[in-house]
Amino acid sequence: MSELLSTLGVSFNAIVAMLPEMGTAVGQTLTMLGIGLSAAVLIGGPLGIVLFLVADGQSLQNRPAALVLGWLVNTVRSFPFIILLVALVPFTRMIAGTSIGPLAAAVPLSFAAIPYFARMVEQNLREVPRGVIEAAHAMGASELQIVLRVLLVEARSGLVLALTVLAISFLSYSAVAGVVGGGGIGDLAIRYGYYRFETDIMVATVAILIIMVQLTQFTGNRIAKRIDKR
Amino acid sequence: MTIPLIRIEHASKTFTLPDGGRFDAVRHVSLDVRQGDIFGLIGKSGAGKSTLLRLFNLLERPDAGAITVAGRELTSLSKRDLRDARRNIGMIFQQFNLLQNATVFDNVAFPLRIHGGQKPEQIAARVNQCLELVELGVKADSYPAQLSGGQKQRVAIARALASGPAVLLCDEPTSALDAETTRALLATLRDINHRLGVTIVIVSHELSVLAEICNRVAVIEDGAIAEEFALNEPAGHNAPRKTALGRELAAFNAANTLAGTHREAAHV
Numbered sequence: 350m351s352e353l354l355s356t357l358g359v360s361f362n363a364i365v366a367m368l369p370e371m372g373t374a375v376g377q378t379l380t381m382l383g384i385g386l387s388a389a390v391l392i393g394g395p396l397g398i399v400l401f402l403v404a405d406g407q408s409l410q411n412r413p414a415a416l417v418l419g420w421l422v423n424t425v426r427s428f429p430f431i432i433l434l435v436a437l438v439p440f441t442r443m444i445a446g447t448s449i450g451p452l453a454a455a456v457p458l459s460f461a462a463i464p465y466f467a468r469m470v471e472q473n474l475r476e477v478p479r480g481v482i483e484a485a486h487a488m489g490a491s492e493l494q495i496v497l498r499v500l501l502v503e504a505r506s507g508l509v510l511a512l513t514v515l516a517i518s519f520l521s522y523s524a525v526a527g528v529v530g531g532g533g534i535g536d537l538a539i540r541y542g543y544y545r546f547e548t549d550i551m552v553a554t555v556a557i558l559i560i561m562v563q564l565t566q567f568t569g570n571r572i573a574k575r576i577d578k579r
Numbered sequence: 580m581t582i583p584l585i586r587i588e589h590a591s592k593t594f595t596l597p598d599g600g601r602f603d604a605v606r607h608v609s610l611d612v613r614q615g616d617i618f619g620l621i622g623k624s625g626a627g628k629s630t631l632l633r634l635f636n637l638l639e640r641p642d643a644g645a646i647t648v649a650g651r652e653l654t655s656l657s658k659r660d661l662r663d664a665r666r667n668i669g670m671i672f673q674q675f676n677l678l679q680n681a682t683v684f685d686n687v688a689f690p691l692r693i694h695g696g697q698k699p700e701q702i703a704a705r706v707n708q709c710l711e712l713v714e715l716g717v718k719a720d721s722y723p724a725q726l727s728g729g730q731k732q733r734v735a736i737a738r739a740l741a742s743g744p745a746v747l748l749c750d751e752p753t754s755a756l757d758a759e760t761t762r763a764l765l766a767t768l769r770d771i772n773h774r775l776g777v778t779i780v781i782v783s784h785e786l787s788v789l790a791e792i793c794n795r796v797a798v799i800e801d802g803a804i805a806e807e808f809a810l811n812e813p814a815g816h817n818a819p820r821k822t823a824l825g826r827e828l829a830a831f832n833a834a835n836t837l838a839g840t841h842r843e844a845a846h847v
Contacts (some may be wrong), residue, residue, distance in 0.1 A: 484676035484735075487636055488690040488742070489665035498693065502680050578722040579679040 363549045370537065375557065377451040377532035381458055381523045386516055388459035389466035394462065396422070397470025398496055404471075408482070408492060421462040430522050433457050434529055454523070454531025462519055469511035477503040506577035513569025517562050534558055582650075583611035584745060584778050589791065590653055591635055591642030592627075592802075603791030604630040605641070606802040612795075614745075617772050617779045619789035621824055622799035631799060632782045635748055636668040637661060642746040649745050666694060669777075673751035677723040683710070683734050684719040690742045709737040713767060736767065740777070749781040761785075765792050786824075790831040798813035798822045811836065 373418045383463040400418055428436070438448045477500055485499045501508070524535020529550040534554050542551025591836040592605040604627040612618045620628040633639040634646055637653045642790055646653045651664050677686050689708045691697055698707075710716045713733035723731055732752060739747055749768070753761040769792050771777050783789055790810065797807040804820045810832045 361764055364638060465669075478674070478676070480674050480676040481678060484640060484670070484672060485664060485689070487668075488669040488693065488738075488749075489662035490689075490693045492691045498689065499678065505680060507769060561723055576680070578681075579724055 353373040360549045364553045374537045378523055378534045380451045381455045383460035384455035385462045385519050389462035393463040393466035394470055397467035400471040419422045422442050425464045449530040451532050454526035466515050473504040473507035474500050506573040509573040516565050584614040585612040586647040588645040590641040591689045592641050603802050615796055619793035619796035620782045621789050626799045627802035628782045628799040629750055632633045632748055632750055636665055666742040667744050668746045669744040670748040671735045671739050671752050673754045675735045679723050683721050687741050709741050714739045728756050745778050747779045786828050786831050790835050798825045
């Protein structure tokens with residue numbers, strides 16, 4: 350194995366020496382993702398539900414609300430992530446107390462993840478057949494009951510896949526967070542692999558990212574399939 | 580004369596079309612359905628019969644007019660009271676509209692759970708009772724995707740009956756089913772009407788369906804009732820029908836009755 354790697358110009362020893370730092374980096378990446386995805390689910394999820402409910406032809410149809418919310422979501426999503434990262438520094442300081450480190454980087458990540466996930470939730474809820482919602486109305490269900498017992502139940506497997514897509518996109522977004530000293534695997538790849546031409550570290554970090562992406566997608570697919578009874 | 584179970588008074592409903600035009604789906608319709616009736620609404624597609632049916636539980640709110648079901652005038656109710664009133668009005672649909680990600684049991688339990696106030700054991704007992712009624716007790720743990728069309732519609736009937744409604748609204752209930760399944764389903768509906776005394780209002784474009792189970796029908800043309808008459812009553816046969824659909828339906832019904840008499844005679 351080490352021979353194979355060395356023929357590729359990769360030093361096994363250099364990677365071993367980096368292992369502790371890689372461990373830390375993986376931890377930092379997971380921290381950023383954990384916070385970003387939690388914010389996406391807890392804030393972006395309800396926002397997506399509201400986006401769906403106030404849209405034309407839905408039960409809480411409200412043109413002004415739909416316009417304002419849609420405009421807000423689109424605007425935040427228009428920012429290139431790196432610009433958002435810098436623009437949000439004062440806000441990040443306020444929330445995280447610092448603008449450096451994985452916790453600070455989690456703030457702009459969450460900010461970007463919330464409208465992203467909200468749109469995906471809205472899209473998935475639109476796939477729920479109208480008739481099913483109508484049947485629930487006919488049985489006397491309230492709006493909240495329709496959300497909890499109809500929309501989320503019927504759209505659940507699509508929502509899991511949406512979260513999977515989000516997790517994978519934000520794994521690469523988190524690399525950009527290295528710019529503000531966010532840390533994480535992507536940051537490692539940029540600092541060692543790109544700036545210092547340490548190809549072995551680059552290869553190792555990319556390998557770790559590939560494994561994480563594959564595992565995330567595999568798990569997401571498995572769960573989505575298991576809970577889909579349609 | 581007793582007060583009818585359902586009374587529609589001067590109901591109108593106009594839709595604004597995407598191109599800005601207006602479409603009068605229901606025009607000044609007044610209609611009574613008596614307790615125990617199986618009342619049919621027939622008409623060509625686009626005649627407004629489904630919209631009319633959806634006024635009965637306010638899935639569609641009329642622009643004008645009053646809808647009274649079991650003594651409650653629905654258009655004047657608050658949201659909360661309307662939800663409560665809807666427990667008394669079950670509904671089934673052409674496309675069944677079951678929750679695909681819920682078991683048959685959970686589908687039938689849905690109306691009981693959303694209104695609360697019942698213990699899980701009470702709900703389970705009621706769900707099983709309703710599933711037995713439509714002969715699907717063994718399918719309680721199945722998901723709708725594992726059932727045939729006829730079975731799905733039976734689950735929908737069990738779900739609609741779970742809260743013990745006085746009225747069952749049926750919107751093209753057999754249009755997605757084959758002839759044989761249709762016959763079996765109509766027998767189930769008739770049985771529910773006879774045994775439980777549930778009043779049924781059924782919309783269909785199939786003459787055979789209405790001729791088979793209705794005791795009264797209204798022919799809907801251009802959003803209004805063109806005529807209304809009783810089936811299976813000797814006097815009804817003689818009265819001249821005003822509409823083509825009405826004549827066809829009466830002829831169909833007469834043939835049916837005749838065939839029925841022959842069958843019974845053969846049986847003896």
